[in-house]
Amino acid sequence: MFNRTQGAGGGAMTFVQLIDCKTSRFDEMNRLMDTWVEQTRGKRTATHNLIGKDRSDATHFIEIVEFPSYEEAMRNSNLPETDKIFQEMVALCDEMPTFTDLDVVRDEQLYAANIRRFFETLAVKGELPPLNGLMVEDYHDHDPANEQDTIGLDAMRREIGMWRGAFDFTFTIDDQIAQGDRVSTRWTWNGVHNGDFMGIPATGQQVTMTGTTVFRCEEGGKIVEGWWQYDRLGLMAQLGALDALEG
Template sequence: MTFVQVIDFRTDRLDEVNRLMESWADATKGKRTATHAMVGQDRSDRNHVVEIVEFPSYEEAMKNSNLPETDRIFQELVALCGGMPTFTDLDVVRDEQLNKEVVQRLVDLYINGGNADALDRLCTADYREHDPANSSYDLGLAEAKSEAQAFFDAFHPRVVVESMICEGDTVAVRFSGKGRHVGEFRGLEATGREFSGTGHCTFRCEGGKIAESWWNTDDLGLMQQLGVMEG
């Protein structure tokens, strides 16, 4: 179970605290078990600071606490504070990464559902799509829908998300896919052949919707599997 430690303290020396956190990160490289650390400053009280540190589990957090470098840094942190920091230990019982969810819905409804109109619900009005396989590398929402629907109708693709990583407003997806060439596509008559492949896509989210995407798929491999090009 993911574990989070919240450290609450007061200081008027935040720049020094930040430098101290950087020195801790350098000193514990290869040994620390923390996976994510964040420092926030209270907008209404600039001397009130909160650090949030995430670990894979409570047990991993305890390993981190027992590092000699962690104890040394904590003592130096206390010296920069106006009092002893307080700690809150939290077992994470719910963790929703909302940008990941909208991307997963795009995979389910748009690609696997074969429904280009799903982009109207999932994307911003000024959505931009970047894909070297399209007629233009920079397509707007209407053009992206039109070209996608033509592809869906011709190939009936099905995609499996192999991994998904979210950082800030960006979600990176690694996927595998398969399908069958059942309809005409850009002058190529249906071959009836099955195909499979892998790809990556990076999405930029904005206000709970997808605002931009960058696609990379093995289009050469697709053409080879359809017998259009030699391997």
């Protein structure tokens, strides 16, 4: 947040700065940071800010600030508000803070990667692979199309099997946002109707559907709970199930 970036930077890769400081006046520093956020509204270029406290030393804090690029970090550093607040921050520190400038060379959202593997697994041809590496045994699924929630890995396998028995399909991940223990995925599903689905015999029809799923993950990365929203009505229309009603 209070970056003092120096020297020449690299290309347009994501840039992160670590600020290591010791202070016994963190509450005052926290209020100072709130002031900086307010004063630089619409000007600052930082995209993510995280502060951690050392479990073994209550006066030791590390701030992690992310920018779209080194150049954007320089713009942030050159704001007059940043310079002023930085001087006040130093006064609150027990000693001079240190700064480490990092170009991000790998950024893997581990929960999000596990969710991508889940969607890939659903569409695997042949027998459905085991899911216990991706989901907990007491997984809890919320699907508005089902009268009751699907609870447990065995029940989820049966639910997935119903879809796999009716369609050959693939998922395309359109967007993914991870925050805390939750991953939101916006997806497009494309399939061929080659088996009975909700009483509708196979039509050979190519169908498509969009939806969004929010998954909650445990610390180890396995999926604990899921909430689905998708265009099932649009799917049924493509299968001709609404023609009789419209008639």
